[in-house]
Amino acid sequence: MKFGTHLRSSMIKEYYWYYIAYEDLKKALKTDYVTEPTPENPKPERKPWTEDHEKRFVALLESELDKVFNFQKLKSEEIVRRIQASEKEVADVISRLDNANNARRQSLRPSQPPPSDEDFLLLEQVLSDIIADVHDLAKFTQLNYTGFQKIIKKHDKQTGWHLKPVFAARLKAKPFFKDNYDAFVVKLSKLYDLVRTKGNPVKGDSAAGGSQQNFVRQTTKYWVHPDNITELKLIILKHLPVLVFNPNKEFEEKDAAISSIYFDNTDTWELYEGRLKKTEGAEAIRLRWYGGMESDQIFVERKTHREDWTGEKSVKARFSLKEKHVNAYLSGRMTVESIFEKMRKDGKKSEQEIADLEQLAREIQYRVITRRLEPVTRTFYHRTAFQLPGDARVRISLDTELTMTREDNLDGRQRSGNNWRRMDIGVDWPFPQLPPEDIERFPYAVLEVKLQTQAGQEPPQWIRELTASHLVEAVPKFSKFIHGTATLFPDRIHLLPFWMPQMDVDIRKPATRRFGITRPPASTSLSANETPEDDDSDEDESDEAQARARAAARDAQHSVTEADQNDLFEETDGNALDIEERIAAQPLPGDEDYPLYDSDEESIDSDELEEARRIGGGYYYQKLIEYYIHRMGQALINGLKAIAPGPRPTSLPEPEQRGIAVMGNKRTVKRFVAPKGKRIHVPIRVEPKVYFAAERTFLSWLEFSILLGTIAATLLNFGNDYITFASSWAFTVLAAMALVYSLVLYIWRVDKIRKRRDVKRVYYEKWGPTVVGIGLVAVMLVNFGLRVRQTGFASRDGDQGFGHGRGSAGGEL
DSSP: OBHHHHHHHHOOGGGGGGSOOHHHHHHHTOOOBSSOOOSSOSSOOBOOOOHHHHHHHHHHHHHHHHHHHHHHHHHHHHHHHHHHHHHHHHHHHHHHHHHHHHHHHTTOOOSSOOOOHHHHHHHHHHHHHHHHHHHHHHHHHHHHHHHHHHHHHHHHHHHOOOOHHHHHHHHHHSOGGGOOOHHHHHHHHHHHHHHHTTTOOOOOOOSSSTTOSEEOOEEEEEEEOGGGHHHHHHHHHTTSOBOOSOTTSOOOGGGGEEEEEEEEOTTTOHHHHHHHHTOTTOEEEEEEEESSTTOOEEEEEEEEOOOGGGTOOOEEEEEEEEGGGHHHHHHTOSOHHHHSHHHHHHTOSOHHHHHHHHHHHHHHHHHHHHTTOEEEEEEEEEEEEEEETTEEEEEEEEEEEEEEEEOOOTTSOOSSTTSSSOSSOSSOTTOTTSOGGGEEEOSSEEEEEEEOOOTTOOOOHHHHHHHTSTTOEEOTTOOHHHHHHHHHOTTTOOEEOTTGGGTTSOOOOOOSSOOSOOOOTTOOOOOOOOOOBOOOSSOSSOOHHHHHHHHHHHHHHHOOOHHHHHHHHHOOOTTSOOHHHHHHHSOOSSOTTOOSEESSTTTHHHHHHHHHHHHOHHHHHHHHHHHHHHHHHHHHHHHHHHHSOSOOOOOOOOOSSSEEEEETTEEEEEOEEOOTTOEEOOOOOOOHHHHHHHHHHHHHHHHHHHHHHHHHHHHHHHOOSHHHHHHHHHHHHHHHHHHHHHHHHHHHHHHHHHTTOOOGGGTOOSHHHHHHHHHHHHHHHHHHHHHHHHHHHHHHHHHTTOOTTOOOOSOOO
16 A cells, blocks of 8 residues: 555544645656657656756645644644643542542531532543544654655655755754653543542552562563554553552653663673573563662662473562662672661561562672673663552553663773763663664564463453554563663674564554544544555556555464464463464474574574684584584485485475465465574473473383393393394394484483474484384394295205204294
8 A cells, every 4th residue: 555545544534634735745746748648658758857846845845844733733732721621620520529528428418519420421531532632643643754754755766856854954843743642641541540430549559669579470562663652552541540650740751761771791691591591590680770860769670580380480579779889789898788777777677578688689799799790781761651559460561762772891992881880871862872883772662561360360351452453563572681682782692582583574563453542433533553665656546456465465474363362361371372382383384394483403503513613622623523524414315315216396486474474274484584693592491391201202212122132132042043143133233223322312302402492303203213113123024034944944954854853943033
C-alpha cells in the first residue's frame, strides 16, 4: 500500500481538512511535459526543475506545515481545557460523595444529594471521549510527520534539489510532532481511576521499590513500535492507574527517568554469558537510580537466575546506599556495618531484616572485589508504570526512549575513570554529545507484564487481549543489559542473543481484529500504526492485488495466533514452552531438523578454533589439526555421496521471508545468519534429567557390551575348533568397539550438554546402533555359514569312508 492510499484510509473524519495535502504536494513535484503525450509515447519527458518550481513547492509546503502545526496546537490546548474542566467536575462529585459519607457517619442529613451511578457513568463517558481525542491527536501527528518526511524524500529524489536539511530547521521551529502526551496520560489516569472506583481508589505504597526488598514475578516482555506507544498507554490506563511515586508533585519528565549501570569482568564477561545462557545461579549486579543525576539514593541490586528444576524462583534483591558512599563501598573501604548503622538506630526495620540486608551487601561487595567487576553498560529510559498502589499482583511497565551507553575505560578513553559512573551525561535524551561508538538508541519501547498470580489462576482477560493484539511483539527473555553489552562491545562479545538478527525486521503488524481506543460511532478513525512502503513511482493508483499480498505476507511473518498468545498466559508450569520454543518445536515440511538460527551446529568447530587461537600454544595446534581432519572427513563423505548413484533432490530457491512465515497450511523458513566470527545463542533448556538420560544410555550400552563379552568368553573357553575361535574373536572385537564407542559418545554428550550446545546427536544417535546391529547379524551369519559348510564336509567324508572318529566339537551358539 502506498502512503497516499494509506493516508486516505487512515484519516479521522473530523480532522479531514487539517491533514497534509499529500496528493497536491505530489502533483506540485511534476513539471509540464516537453511534448504532448501520444499513444506511441504516453509518458514523454518532463521539463527540468527550476528555481520557480522550487519556490512554488516550498510555499505550498510551508502552508501545509502551518496548517498542521496550528491545528495540532489548538487541539492540544482544547484537550488541556477539557481535562481541567473534567478535574473540576470529578472534584465536585467526589466532594459530594465525601460530604454524604461524613453525614451518614454522624447520622445527619447531607446538605447535597450524593452522586448517583449515572453521575459516575457520565463522567466516565466524558473521560473516555477525551482519551479518544488524545489517541486521535497522536495518530494525526504521527501520520502528518510521516507525510512530511516522505514528500521531502520524494522531492530530493525526483528533482535533485536537496530540501531536507533546510526543511529540518522549519520543522524544529514548528515541532508539532514533539508534543509529549505523558502529562495527559498521568492526569487522565488519575481522573479515570477516581471515576472507575467511584471515589474509592486503591491506596498503598507507591514508592519505587517501597518496602519490597526481595520479590518474585512472572515477567513477559514485548517490543512496541513508537507509532503504538500512546495508544498502548491509553488502553492500559483504562484498567490500571499510572503509578505515581509522589502524587503531591506536579509531573515532570525526569520523574519517569530510570538509569542503571551494570557491572561485569571485562576479561571473561562471565556475568553477561551467565545471564545470556540462563545458567543456574547466574547473577546480574547493577546500580540504579530514579530521576536525574542529582538523586542521592542509589539502589544496589542483584538479580539471580534460578532454574525451574531447582524448585526456586529467580529473585531480585537490593538495598539503598547514599551516592557519596558508592565508590568506597565498591572498593571495600567502607564496611557493611557502617552502611546500616543509621537504619539500625532508627528502628524502622527488624533486626532480622537488617541482618538479611547486611548479608546481601557483603555478598555483592565480595563479588565485585574478588571477580574484578567494573561498570560496563548504562541503560537509560523513561518508565510509565501501571499498577494499583500497594498491590503488585499485576504490574505493567512501558519503557520508552531506551538508550544504552558505555561506561568502561577499555579503549583508553576515560569515560567513568575512577568513578562508578560517567558524569558527562544525565537525563538529556537523546544524548547528542556522545560519539556513535558510545551509544545505542534502541528503536522500540519495551513492555513488561509482571504477574503475581496464584497457581492455576489466569490473568485478566484484558491483559490476554492486549498481548495478543497487533500493538505488541513478543520477545521472550529480552534483556537491556544483554542487548546493550552485545551492541556496544562488538569486538569483545562473540556470543549474541537470539533476537539480534531480527532487529532489522519491521515489527509492525496490521490490525487483524478491532482492538484499541475507539470513538463513538459517528467517527471513522482507523488505525495509523503502520507506515507503508515508500511511493517512488509516478503512478497515482496502486496494484490492489500486490498490496493485499504484501499485507498478507507481513501478517504471516509477524503475527502469532491469538490462541498461542493466550497459551502464554494460561501456562503455569515453569517448564512449559514459551512462544519462541513453541514455534521452533513445530515441524517444518521437508526437513524436520532445519535450524532457525545458523549458529550452533554449523559453527561450533570454527568457534572452538577461534577460542583456541586466543589461547595459543600447543592447544591451538591440536584444535587446528582436529579442525582440518574434520573438514577432510566431511569432504570425503560428501564426495562419496556425490559419486554414489541415486536420486538427486531438486534445488529450490530460498524463501524471501526472514524467520518463520505461515501462509495457510504452508510454512516457510529462512535461517538468521550470525556475523562472521560470532555465534547466536539459542536458548536451550537443560535440566538434571538430561544428564541422567545420557548416563542411562551409556549404562545400556555398557550392559550390551558386557553381554557380548560374556558370549565371546564362553565360546573361547568351551570351543575346540577354528570356527568357534574365530566367532569368539569377532564377538570380542564387536564388544570392545561398542564399549569404546559408547564411552566416547557419553563424554561428548556430557560436554555438549554442559556447554548448552544445540547439536542433533546430543539427543539421538542413529549410526551407533545401526553399525552394532549389522555387525552382530554379520557375525551370526558367518558363524552359521561356516558351521553348515563344516557339517557338509563331514558328511561327505563319512560317505567316502574317511574321517571316522573325528566328531565335530562343541562350540555352537
